[in-house]
Amino acid sequence: xxxxxPVMMRMAAVSAAIFGLAVIGLVVDDRLITGAPAxxxxxxxxxxxxxxxxxxxxxxxxxxxxxxxxxxxxxIAWILALETAVIGVQAxxxxxxxxxxxxxxxxxIFSSMGLGIATVWIMSAVLLxxxxxxxxxxxxxxxxxxxxxALNIAGAGVGWTMTQPRPAQLAAxxxxxxxxRVGSHTVGAPDGGAGLALTxxxxxxxxxxxxxxxxxxxxxxxxxxxxxxxxxxxxxHDGTERTTILVASTACxxxxxxxxxxxxxxHPLIPPSTS
Numbered sequence: 001x002x003x004x005x006p007v008m009m010r011m012a013a014v015s016a017a018i019f020g021l022a023v024i025g026l027v028v029d030d031r032l033i034t035g036a037p038a039x040x041x042x043x044x045x046x047x048x049x050x051x052x053x054x055x056x057x058x059x060x061x062x063x064x065x066x067x068x069x070x071x072x073x074x075x076i077a078w079i080l081a082l083e084t085a086v087i088g089v090q091a092x093x094x095x096x097x098x099x100x101x102x103x104x105x106x107x108x109i110f111s112s113m114g115l116g117i118a119t120v121w122i123m124s125a126v127l128l129x130x131x132x133x134x135x136x137x138x139x140x141x142x143x144x145x146x147x148x149x150a151l152n153i154a155g156a157g158v159g160w161t162m163t164q165p166r167p168a169q170l171a172a173x174x175x176x177x178x179x180x181r182v183g184s185h186t187v188g189a190p191d192g193g194a195g196l197a198l199t200x201x202x203x204x205x206x207x208x209x210x211x212x213x214x215x216x217x218x219x220x221x222x223x224x225x226x227x228x229x230x231x232x233x234x235x236x237h238d239g240t241e242r243t244t245i246l247v248a249s250t251a252c253x254x255x256x257x258x259x260x261x262x263x264x265x266x267h268p269l270i271p272p273s274t275s
Contacts, residue, residue: 003061004057004058004060004061005056005057005060005061005073005077007073007074007077007078008053008054008056008057008060008073008076008077009053009054009057010077011049011053011077011078011080011081012049012050012053012054012057012077013050014081014084014085015045015046015047015049015050015053015080015081015084016046016047016050017046018042018045018046018049018081018084018085018088019042019043019046019047019050020046021042021046021088022039022040022042022043022046022088022091023039023043025038025039025042025043025091026039026040026043031094033091033094033095033096034096034191034192035191035192035193035194035195035200036192036195036200038091038094039088039091040200041087041091041097042084042087042088042091045083045084045087046084046088048216049080049081049083049084051217051220052080052152052216052219053076053077053080055145055148055219055220055223056073056076056124056127057073058145058223059127059131059145059149060073060127060131062131062134062136062137062142063127063130063131063134064134066130068126068130069127069130072123072126072127073127075119075120075123076120076123076124076127079116079117079119079120080120082116083113083116083117086109086112086113090106090109096181097109097110097113098110098113098162098183098185099162099163099181099182099183099184099191100180100181101179101180101181101182102180102181114163117156117159120156121153121156121157124149124152124153124156125153127149128146128149128150128153131145131146131149132146140226140241140242140245141223141226143242143245144222144223144225144226144245144249145219145222145223147218147222147245147246147249148218148219148220148221148222148223148249149219151215151218151219151249151252151253151256152215152216152217152218152219153215154215154256155211155212155213155214155215155216155217155218155256156212156215156216157215158208158211158212158215158260159212161208161264162183162184162185162208162212163182163183164183165179165182165183166183166184166187166190168190169181169182169183185202185207185208185209186202186205186206186207186208187205187206187207187208187263187264187265187266188205188206188266189202189204189205193205196269196270199213201268201269202268203268203270203272204268204272205266205267205268206262206263206264206265206266206267206268207263207268207269208260208263208264210259210262210263210269211256211257211259211260211263214252214255214256214259215252215256218249218252218253218256221248221252222245222248222249222252225244225245225248226241226244226245229241229244
Protein backbone atom coordinates (compact mmCIF):
# COMPACT_ATOMS: atom_id res chain seq x y z
CA UNK A 1 0.00 0.00 0.00
CA UNK A 2 2.86 2.40 0.78
CA UNK A 3 4.13 2.02 -2.81
CA UNK A 4 0.85 3.38 -4.21
CA UNK A 5 1.60 6.88 -2.92
CA PRO A 6 4.04 7.26 -0.01
CA VAL A 7 2.97 10.81 0.88
CA MET A 8 -0.73 9.89 0.92
CA MET A 9 -0.16 6.77 2.99
CA ARG A 10 1.97 8.69 5.51
CA MET A 11 -0.69 11.37 5.90
CA ALA A 12 -3.37 8.66 6.11
CA ALA A 13 -1.42 7.27 9.07
CA VAL A 14 -1.34 10.76 10.65
CA SER A 15 -5.11 11.09 10.19
CA ALA A 16 -5.64 7.64 11.69
CA ALA A 17 -3.49 8.61 14.68
CA ILE A 18 -5.58 11.74 15.22
CA PHE A 19 -8.68 9.56 15.05
CA GLY A 20 -7.21 7.35 17.78
CA LEU A 21 -6.43 10.33 19.99
CA ALA A 22 -9.93 11.72 19.42
CA VAL A 23 -11.47 8.41 20.47
CA ILE A 24 -9.51 8.65 23.71
CA GLY A 25 -10.82 12.20 24.06
CA LEU A 26 -14.38 10.94 23.66
CA VAL A 27 -13.81 8.58 26.57
CA VAL A 28 -12.06 10.93 28.99
CA ASP A 29 -13.52 14.34 28.08
CA ASP A 30 -17.25 14.92 28.61
CA ARG A 31 -17.40 18.48 27.24
CA LEU A 32 -19.99 19.35 24.61
CA ILE A 33 -19.55 21.74 21.68
CA THR A 34 -22.81 22.84 19.99
CA GLY A 35 -24.55 19.93 21.67
CA ALA A 36 -22.15 17.21 20.46
CA PRO A 37 -19.20 15.56 22.24
CA ALA A 38 -16.16 17.80 21.84
CA UNK A 39 -14.01 15.11 20.23
CA UNK A 40 -16.64 13.69 17.88
CA UNK A 41 -15.72 15.94 14.95
CA UNK A 42 -11.95 15.24 15.14
CA UNK A 43 -12.76 11.52 15.31
CA UNK A 44 -15.03 11.68 12.26
CA UNK A 45 -12.61 13.79 10.25
CA UNK A 46 -9.63 11.63 11.25
CA UNK A 47 -11.38 8.47 10.08
CA UNK A 48 -12.76 10.12 6.95
CA UNK A 49 -9.40 11.66 6.03
CA UNK A 50 -7.57 8.35 6.41
CA UNK A 51 -10.18 6.54 4.28
CA UNK A 52 -10.06 9.30 1.65
CA UNK A 53 -6.28 9.18 1.34
CA UNK A 54 -6.11 5.37 1.17
CA UNK A 55 -8.78 5.36 -1.56
CA UNK A 56 -7.05 8.09 -3.54
CA UNK A 57 -3.71 6.33 -3.16
CA UNK A 58 -5.25 3.09 -4.47
CA UNK A 59 -6.72 4.94 -7.44
CA UNK A 60 -3.50 6.82 -8.23
CA UNK A 61 -1.50 3.60 -8.71
CA UNK A 62 -2.68 3.75 -12.34
CA UNK A 63 -1.09 7.16 -12.97
CA UNK A 64 2.50 7.94 -13.92
CA UNK A 65 4.20 10.23 -11.36
CA UNK A 66 4.24 13.36 -13.52
CA UNK A 67 4.96 16.71 -11.81
CA UNK A 68 1.25 17.61 -11.86
CA UNK A 69 0.27 14.30 -10.27
CA UNK A 70 2.98 14.55 -7.61
CA UNK A 71 2.01 18.11 -6.66
CA UNK A 72 -1.70 17.27 -6.55
CA UNK A 73 -1.15 14.21 -4.36
CA UNK A 74 1.13 16.09 -1.98
CA UNK A 75 -1.27 19.02 -1.61
CA ILE A 76 -4.24 16.75 -0.96
CA ALA A 77 -2.34 14.63 1.58
CA TRP A 78 -0.83 17.49 3.59
CA ILE A 79 -3.95 19.67 3.58
CA LEU A 80 -6.25 16.89 4.80
CA ALA A 81 -3.89 15.88 7.58
CA LEU A 82 -3.36 19.49 8.68
CA GLU A 83 -7.08 20.23 8.62
CA THR A 84 -7.78 17.22 10.82
CA ALA A 85 -5.07 18.39 13.24
CA VAL A 86 -6.57 21.91 13.34
CA ILE A 87 -10.02 20.47 14.08
CA GLY A 88 -8.44 18.60 16.97
CA VAL A 89 -6.78 21.78 18.26
CA GLN A 90 -10.09 23.63 18.16
CA ALA A 91 -11.77 20.79 20.03
CA UNK A 92 -9.06 20.96 22.67
CA UNK A 93 -9.75 24.71 22.96
CA UNK A 94 -13.42 23.93 23.53
CA UNK A 95 -14.70 25.67 20.42
CA UNK A 96 -15.89 24.88 16.93
CA UNK A 97 -13.64 24.69 13.89
CA UNK A 98 -16.21 25.25 11.13
CA UNK A 99 -18.22 28.47 10.60
CA UNK A 100 -16.50 30.03 13.63
CA UNK A 101 -15.58 33.74 13.32
CA UNK A 102 -15.90 34.54 17.03
CA UNK A 103 -12.32 35.83 17.30
CA UNK A 104 -9.69 36.90 14.75
CA UNK A 105 -7.89 33.59 15.38
CA UNK A 106 -11.04 31.53 14.84
CA UNK A 107 -11.89 33.48 11.69
CA UNK A 108 -8.35 32.97 10.33
CA ILE A 109 -8.55 29.23 11.06
CA PHE A 110 -11.92 28.88 9.36
CA SER A 111 -10.79 30.89 6.32
CA SER A 112 -7.60 28.85 6.02
CA MET A 113 -9.57 25.61 6.23
CA GLY A 114 -11.89 26.83 3.49
CA LEU A 115 -8.97 27.70 1.23
CA GLY A 116 -7.38 24.35 1.92
CA ILE A 117 -10.48 22.33 1.13
CA ALA A 118 -11.05 24.34 -2.04
CA THR A 119 -7.53 23.35 -3.06
CA VAL A 120 -8.24 19.69 -2.31
CA TRP A 121 -11.45 19.91 -4.37
CA ILE A 122 -9.61 21.36 -7.37
CA MET A 123 -6.71 18.89 -7.11
CA SER A 124 -9.18 15.98 -6.89
CA ALA A 125 -10.81 17.16 -10.11
CA VAL A 126 -7.38 17.42 -11.75
CA LEU A 127 -6.51 13.85 -10.73
CA LEU A 128 -9.89 12.59 -11.96
CA UNK A 129 -9.24 14.25 -15.32
CA UNK A 130 -5.78 12.67 -15.47
CA UNK A 131 -7.21 9.26 -14.61
CA UNK A 132 -9.90 9.52 -17.28
CA UNK A 133 -7.15 10.07 -19.86
CA UNK A 134 -5.04 7.13 -18.67
CA UNK A 135 -5.62 3.55 -19.89
CA UNK A 136 -6.25 1.22 -16.95
CA UNK A 137 -5.33 -2.45 -16.67
CA UNK A 138 -8.58 -3.14 -14.78
CA UNK A 139 -11.14 -1.11 -16.71
CA UNK A 140 -14.12 -2.03 -14.56
CA UNK A 141 -12.35 -1.08 -11.33
CA UNK A 142 -11.22 2.14 -13.01
CA UNK A 143 -14.85 2.88 -13.91
CA UNK A 144 -15.96 2.28 -10.30
CA UNK A 145 -13.23 4.56 -8.96
CA UNK A 146 -13.86 7.29 -11.52
CA UNK A 147 -17.61 7.37 -10.98
CA UNK A 148 -17.02 7.24 -7.23
CA UNK A 149 -14.56 10.15 -7.31
CA ALA A 150 -17.00 12.17 -9.43
CA LEU A 151 -19.68 11.62 -6.77
CA ASN A 152 -17.11 12.43 -4.08
CA ILE A 153 -16.34 15.76 -5.75
CA ALA A 154 -20.07 16.51 -5.95
CA GLY A 155 -20.50 15.60 -2.28
CA ALA A 156 -17.55 17.76 -1.27
CA GLY A 157 -19.12 20.63 -3.20
CA VAL A 158 -22.01 20.62 -0.72
CA GLY A 159 -19.52 22.13 1.72
CA TRP A 160 -19.74 25.41 -0.20
CA THR A 161 -23.48 25.50 0.52
CA MET A 162 -22.77 24.99 4.22
CA THR A 163 -20.57 28.09 4.36
CA GLN A 164 -23.24 30.46 3.03
CA PRO A 165 -24.77 32.81 5.64
CA ARG A 166 -28.18 31.70 6.91
CA PRO A 167 -31.16 34.13 6.97
CA ALA A 168 -30.74 34.92 10.68
CA GLN A 169 -27.04 35.62 10.16
CA LEU A 170 -27.76 37.86 7.17
CA ALA A 171 -30.40 39.72 9.18
CA ALA A 172 -27.86 40.33 11.95
CA UNK A 173 -25.37 41.69 9.41
CA UNK A 174 -28.01 44.00 7.97
CA UNK A 175 -28.65 45.35 11.48
CA UNK A 176 -24.95 46.12 11.77
CA UNK A 177 -24.31 43.27 14.20
CA UNK A 178 -21.36 40.91 13.91
CA UNK A 179 -22.41 37.26 13.86
CA UNK A 180 -20.21 34.80 15.69
CA ARG A 181 -20.87 32.10 13.08
CA VAL A 182 -21.30 32.23 9.31
CA GLY A 183 -22.94 29.20 7.71
CA SER A 184 -24.09 25.96 9.32
CA HIS A 185 -24.74 22.28 8.72
CA THR A 186 -28.37 22.63 9.67
CA VAL A 187 -31.04 24.17 7.43
CA GLY A 188 -33.91 25.83 9.27
CA ALA A 189 -32.27 26.15 12.70
CA PRO A 190 -28.89 26.83 14.30
CA ASP A 191 -26.45 23.94 14.66
CA GLY A 192 -26.57 22.11 17.97
CA GLY A 193 -30.12 20.75 18.14
CA ALA A 194 -31.15 17.16 18.75
CA GLY A 195 -29.16 14.79 16.57
CA LEU A 196 -29.07 11.15 15.55
CA ALA A 197 -26.80 8.86 17.53
CA LEU A 198 -23.17 8.73 16.39
CA THR A 199 -23.53 11.08 13.39
CA UNK A 200 -25.37 13.89 15.23
CA UNK A 201 -27.31 14.64 12.02
CA UNK A 202 -30.31 16.80 12.90
CA UNK A 203 -33.46 14.95 13.90
CA UNK A 204 -35.66 18.02 13.49
CA UNK A 205 -34.35 20.00 10.51
CA UNK A 206 -32.49 19.62 7.24
CA UNK A 207 -28.84 18.65 7.53
CA UNK A 208 -26.38 19.18 4.67
CA UNK A 209 -23.96 16.67 6.15
CA UNK A 210 -26.20 13.87 4.88
CA UNK A 211 -25.77 14.49 1.10
CA UNK A 212 -22.16 15.44 1.86
CA UNK A 213 -21.63 12.00 3.42
CA UNK A 214 -23.48 10.10 0.66
CA UNK A 215 -21.50 11.76 -2.12
CA UNK A 216 -18.14 11.52 -0.36
CA UNK A 217 -18.35 7.84 0.51
CA UNK A 218 -19.87 6.49 -2.70
CA UNK A 219 -16.21 6.52 -3.73
CA UNK A 220 -15.54 3.64 -1.32
CA UNK A 221 -18.86 1.86 -1.84
CA UNK A 222 -18.52 1.31 -5.59
CA UNK A 223 -15.08 -0.39 -5.67
CA UNK A 224 -15.95 -2.41 -2.54
CA UNK A 225 -19.14 -3.55 -4.28
CA UNK A 226 -17.09 -4.65 -7.27
CA UNK A 227 -14.60 -6.53 -5.09
CA UNK A 228 -17.49 -8.23 -3.29
CA UNK A 229 -19.08 -9.23 -6.60
CA UNK A 230 -15.80 -10.73 -7.76
CA UNK A 231 -15.42 -12.63 -4.53
CA UNK A 232 -18.79 -14.39 -4.77
CA UNK A 233 -18.59 -15.12 -8.51
CA UNK A 234 -16.61 -18.08 -9.79
CA UNK A 235 -15.71 -16.27 -13.02
CA UNK A 236 -15.40 -12.63 -13.98
CA HIS A 237 -17.89 -11.23 -16.49
CA ASP A 238 -17.05 -7.68 -17.54
CA GLY A 239 -20.57 -7.00 -18.83
CA THR A 240 -22.23 -7.98 -15.56
CA GLU A 241 -19.69 -6.10 -13.49
CA ARG A 242 -20.02 -2.91 -15.49
CA THR A 243 -23.81 -3.06 -15.42
CA THR A 244 -23.71 -3.52 -11.64
CA ILE A 245 -21.40 -0.53 -11.21
CA LEU A 246 -23.51 1.65 -13.49
CA VAL A 247 -26.72 0.74 -11.63
CA ALA A 248 -25.05 1.26 -8.24
CA SER A 249 -23.53 4.60 -9.21
CA THR A 250 -26.88 5.78 -10.60
CA ALA A 251 -28.53 4.76 -7.32
CA CYS A 252 -25.87 6.62 -5.32
CA UNK A 253 -26.36 9.72 -7.46
CA UNK A 254 -30.14 9.53 -6.97
CA UNK A 255 -29.77 9.16 -3.19
CA UNK A 256 -27.31 12.07 -3.13
CA UNK A 257 -29.68 14.35 -5.06
CA UNK A 258 -32.68 13.30 -2.95
CA UNK A 259 -30.77 13.88 0.29
CA UNK A 260 -29.59 17.28 -0.93
CA UNK A 261 -33.10 18.38 -1.94
CA UNK A 262 -34.49 17.13 1.38
CA UNK A 263 -31.82 18.96 3.38
CA UNK A 264 -32.23 22.22 1.48
CA UNK A 265 -35.99 22.01 2.08
CA UNK A 266 -35.28 21.85 5.82
CA HIS A 267 -36.53 18.30 6.34
CA PRO A 268 -34.67 15.80 8.57
CA LEU A 269 -33.53 12.40 7.32
CA ILE A 270 -36.03 10.65 9.62
CA PRO A 271 -39.30 12.56 10.15
CA PRO A 272 -39.87 13.32 13.85
CA SER A 273 -42.51 11.29 15.61
CA THR A 274 -45.92 12.97 15.77
CA SER A 275 -47.08 10.90 18.74
